[in-house]
Amino acid sequence: MTHPINQQIVLVTGAGRGLGAAIARAFLREGATVVLNYLHSETAARALAADAPGRAIALQADVTDPQAVAAMLSAARRALGRPVTTVVNNALPDFRFDGDARPRPEALDWARMNQQMQGVLGGALHVVQAALPGMREAGGGRVINIGTNLFQNPVVPYHDYTAAKAALLSLTRTLANDLGPDGITVNMVSGGLLRTTDASAATPEAVFDLIAANTPLRQVTTPAQFADAVLFFASPWSRAVTGQNLIVDGGLVKG
Template sequence: MKSHQNRVAVVTGAARGIGQAVCRQLADRGASVIAVDIAEPAETLDQLAESGHKALGLVADVSDPDRTREIGDEVRERYGRCDILVNNVGIYPFVDIGDLTYETWRKVLTVNLDSQFLMTKAVLPSMKDAGWGRIVNLTSNSIGLVVPGLSAYMASKMGAIGFTRALANDVAAHGITVNAVGPTLTRTPGVVSAVSPDLQEIVSQGQAIKKIGEADDVVGTILFLTSEDSHFVTGQTIMADGGLVRL
């Protein structure tokens, strides 16, 4: 299945978790992958190499305007264009609103939302030149749930939906689609360190599909939205969450 043959894909938050799984499966389907993370994405590159794929790893803070411009320039210089952008990076500190500082608020909004804008700006010119592009912004099904301590996170993820809807209008004439994907509570290294196994089980039992989400469970939706098959789907938010939240 080479549904992404000869496509060039940039994935943020690619060092582990959902981003790592996206990189792996895009490469398996023929894409040239650029794995971007604030940490060295060595494990992701090793996994791809084991499957016979070459990939580029970039260490970057994607909430930095100058660094994101550099990424766009480097991708275009090396590959000629960017076809696919998966804005996956995100942080989710659990902080009661009474203890939430402005600094933490701004950090969450900057990493989770500003990075989507900045990375889009960085790669959009090459997508427009090519007349083809796929942008997927990660949101969260938590926006439809009762979860204490996530004021900043939920604000950023609702912002991602608004950005997705508006951007889809602005770029459709250039053959570019923009969609959002909202995972459930997914068993990634970050979640494992922050959320108890009991809570993971409780969430999974509220889903129609009663299994704890894994990174690979989310990737199929992203693969569709970054393929040619999704050419008539844009501005949408799809919850890849086992049927827990329904829009």
Template sequence: MTGTPGRVALVTGASSGIGAATARLLAARGTGVVVNYLSSAEAAEEVVAGIGAAGGRAMAVQADVREAAAIEDMVGRVRAAWGGIDVLVHNALIPYAVKSFQEMTWGELGGKLDAELHAAFAVTKAVLPHMTEQGWGRIVYLGTGLSRRPRAGMVALGTAKAALEGLARYLAQELGPHGITVNVVAPGAVEDTRMAGVTGDAVRERQVAATPLGRLARPADVAQAIAFYTGEDNTFMTGTTAAVNGGMTMY
């Protein structure tokens, strides 16, 4: 499988977990990687240093992807250093409330929906001019299996990510004629991520028991699916959602 050598990828929320694993994998395949982070500067620089030590290209850029001005500044810095952004992996996790619908306020549910879609909207808008001009681009959004398989307390996250999947399909239809693919990678439970700490050991054990492959996903498993969608080998898949959950949910 080939990557996108010579191209540039922006990975949002790339200082740890799935984002960091994706940044490392894309860099190993020859792509220059922008490691975006919100507040974990030291962790982001460690990812960059590791990529550099392995012979790859990477730069860390701080930006809150919920703020259009910050995104424009980030893209401008990348453009000045490396030219345009060819690949967008929008992985940044927007905070959300973990509680039942009956306990939740509209501010918590509506706020998550607004922040989730606004971030995706703004970062996509910022990278599209270059992709459209060159007639080639790859966009991957990180979704969640909770969009289709509800779990107690996850109504805000699951609903917001379901909306993101809908946006991705509309963008796939509109941007296809420009040579741009848009897909979603929807992990199930993933080890070694911030979301992994939301549930306890009992829930984790039940999840493992319900997974035909006998374990939870690792960040590297999710990164492999993302890397396929971003690469030259993906010539004819757009508007799709890849479930990376070991068979826990099949659709």
């Protein structure tokens, strides 16, 4: 599938706020039809959908629940008349980038690790599984997973979040191999700390300053800047790119 973005139906998970909302706005700006998934942020998601009448729909689903995800994809198809063919797996389980307030290794329990695995890895798997029939029917599709540069540069060692995102990179590459014959590309876009989302609002100012000072662009990447890079993997220009991880952090981390 090499359709222009303005001919695509795009699902963005966790689109009610933060980075997800910025990604949804970027797709809407380029003319796509967007399914705005949310868990708790109904008011914000519906307000964003109202900004693009006829081209956006807000649907609630917990991505850790495969039945809820399947029902969401079915509802989107009924409402829009065509299947979703591009998915952005952005939804993040409850998490705050709170610096020194994070659990230290001796206090970190498996329940916290498992929460991130279920949300980040399980959520992405459920969305891909539910979207696959529609992508195959359409002759191809795009899967874009949202990662992090923290497993290359753990400037703050968020063990649970980073491990789940590292597992998602592995799934990105194995899915790319399995789904390539179907014309489905699977890629990851990885950011660093973003200035600012709900999750990063708890980050101490000193951490923002440290990252900016060590980044070639001397600034912390914004959600809008990051969202623009996501568009590449949905566009026809990326039709020969799959299984890749693009780091979008102003040059802080290389490769």
